[in-house]
Amino acid sequence: MQYTLLILALPLLSFIFLGLMDSKLKAHASGLFGTCILGAITILSYFTAFQYFTTQKIDGVYQKVTALQTEWIRFTEYLHIDLGILLDPISVMMLVVITTVSLMVHIYSLSYMHGEKGFQRYYAFLSLFTFSMLGLVVATNIFQMYIFWELVGVSSFLLIGFYYTKPSAVAASKKAFIVTRFADLFFLIGILILSFYTKTFDFKELTTVDTNAFASSTGVTFLGYGVISWAMAGIFIGGAGKSAMFPLQIWLPDAMEGPTPVSALIHAATMVVAGVYLVARFFPVYYFQTPEVLHGVAYIGAFTALFAAVIACVQTDIKRVLAFSTISQIAFMMVALGVSGYEGHEGTGYMASIFHLFTHAMFKALLFLGAGSVIHAVHSNEIKDMGGLRKYMPITNWTFFIACLAIAGIPPFSGFFSKDEILSASYEFSPYLGGIMTFVAALTAFYMFRLYYSIFWGKDYTIKAAEHGHDKHGHGHTPHESPLLMSFPLVFLAAVTILIGIVHCIPTIPHFGEFISSTGEDYHIHIDSTIAIMSVVIASISILVATLMYKKPSSTPDKLEKAFKGLHVAASHRFYIDEVYLFITKKIIFNNVSRPIAWFDRHVIDATMDGFASITHWISNKSKDFQSGQVQQYAFAFLLGTLIITAIVILL
C-alpha cells in the first residue's frame, strides 16, 4: 500500500506550490487548486480505508501494516528515528475523518473567505495543516508523531493569526502557541524517558501486548511512581495541551479569533483530538504499564467536561460556546479512554472514545460551519445580535438543528450512539463518574439548544437590528441563506451525521465497533437500554428547559441569572482561569524569577563583559600615545634605551 505516501506528498506539494506562487496566482485559482488536491487525497484516503478494511484481517484481527518505513537518524544501536506510514484501524479512520472535514472546509472557504486579503496564503496554510495532521496520524513512531505534532501546532498558530492586523488575533495565536508548546515540553520529556528505558520509539514494539520493552524499567521509581508512569504522564500532558484539557484549556476559546472554517477544521474536528488520538495510540502501554495514569486521564477528563460545559452555558459569543462545547466533548473522549479496559467487552471505552471522536468531528465541524454561515449573514459573533434567523436561512437552520440533536444525544443521530457507549463505559467504571458524565450530557443538551434557539428563534433579527440602530453600520440588511458552496458542506456533514446514526440502528450492517476496537477484533455495539433511555430522557428534559427559556423571549434566564449571580459571573469569566494564569506568570514568575534573573544578567554578566571591554579600551587609549608617528621620538627612545642598557652593562 505504498501509494499512501501520496496522501502525505500531495498536500505538502500543494502547500509549497501555493506558498511560493502566493499572489502570482489568481485567488480563485489557488482556492480551486487546493480544493482539487484535497479532493484527490480524500478519494485516496477512502480507497485506502476500503482496501484496508476489506483485505487486512488475519485471525479476526486487523493487522498493523507498515506501508512504508525508512530510517532517518540513527542515534545508538537501538535508538533510531524512522519515518514511515503505519496503517491500523484508528489511523485509517483518522485519514477518513481529516480528509473529509478538510475537504468540506476547503469547499466552504471558497465562498466564506471570498475576497479576503491573503486568500492564497490561507489555502497554502490549510494545505500545510492537512499535511501535518495526516503525517501525525500515520506516524510509525513517537518521534515522527512529535515532529508532525509541532508542525500541526505551527499551522494552527499561522491560521489563528490569519488576520494578523488584528491585535486580538495576534494575541490569541501567541497564546495558543505558547500554551501548547509548554505542554509539548512535557511530551518531549516523556518521549525521552520512555525511549531511554525501552530503547525504542516504535509504536508497534511499544504497544504489543506481550512486549518486553518495559523489562528494563521495572522497579525504577521516582518520587514513588515508576519512571514509565512519569513518562506516560508527560506524554499525556502533551496530549492535554493540544486537546485543551484542564488546566491547559485556556488557549482554545481564544483560538476562535481565526477564520470560522479554520475553527471548524483545526479547533473542533482534527487537531484538538490529537491528544485523544495520542492516548488511544498508546492505550496498551497506559493500560498494562501505567493504569494509575490512565485513571488520572479519566478524572481530568471528567472535571474538564463538567467545567467546560458549565462555562458554555453562559457564554454569549456563539463561537466561544462551541469552543467550550468542544473542550467538553473532547473531555468525554478522554474519560472514555480513561475508564476503558482492554479485552472484549471491557474495551467499550476505547471503542466509544474513537467512535465519539469520529461522530463529533462530523457534527462539530457542521456546527462551526453553520455558525460561520450565521456570522456571514449577520456580521456578528454575539448572540444578542441574532434571533429568528430560521426564516431567512432554512438550510443552515435545519443542518444546525440536526447537529444539535446529535450532540445532545438524541437517537437516531450519530452522537447518541457514541455518547451512549461512553456513558455506559463510565457507569461500569464507577457510578459516580457515570453520574457526572450524565449531568454533563444534560448540560450539553441545554447549552446547545440555548444556542440554537438564540440564533434561529426568539426575537426577530431585523427588529433587534432596528432597535440597536445597526442600520447606520450598514448591517441592517435582511440576512439571506449562504451560497451553494457554503450550504453544500453543511448538507453533506448533516447527511453523514444522520447516516452514521441510521447505520447503527440497523443490526445487519457492520457497525463502528467491528472496524475499531482496542484489540483489533470485532466489538459488537449493544445499547444498554437502561442507560440509553435514561440519557435520552435527561437530554429531552434539558432540551425542553432550553425550549421554555429561549424559544420565546422570556424573563426566566434573567431571573436565573440574578438568582445565581456569583456562579453566572464566575462562569462568564471562565472561572478566572485566565486571570490565575496571568497572576502566576506576571506577578509570580515575572516578578520573582524573571526580573531577578534579568537583573543578574544585566548587572552581573553584562557588566563583567562591559568592564572587560572598557578596561581594554582605557588601556588601549593610554598606550596609543606611545605610537605618535613621530620618527624622532622613536629614535630618542631608542637612543635612551641603548644608553640605559650600555650603562647597566658597564656598571654591573
Added chain:
Amino acid sequence: MGDFIANFGLGQVPITAYLGVSLIMFFSGVYGFLTRKSLLMILVAVELMLNAVDINFVVFNRFLFPGQFEGFFFALFTIAIAACETAVAIAIIINIYRNTSSVQVGDLDEMKE
C-alpha cells in the same frame, strides 16, 4: 695635553684625537637626527654618523692592525653604501614631497592609526 701638543708637530697624532673627532661627529649626527625638522637635514645627520663610523674603522685599522687593510676596505664599503642610501633616501623624500607638499618630519604621522 702637554704630550698632545708636544707630539702634534712631530706628525704623531694620538688615537684619542681621532676618536675624539669621530665622537663629536657621531653625536652631532645623533643630535641632528633628533632635533632637525627637515628630512634633508636628518639625512645630512645620518651621513655625519656614517662618516664618524668610517673614521673609526680607519683609525682602528691604522693603530691596532698596521699593515692590514680590512678597516680601509670596510670604510670604502660603507661610503658606497652611504651613497646608495642617500640616493634612495632622496628618492623617498621627493616622493613624500609630491604627496604631502612638505618635507617636515613632524607632518609624517599618517600611519599612526
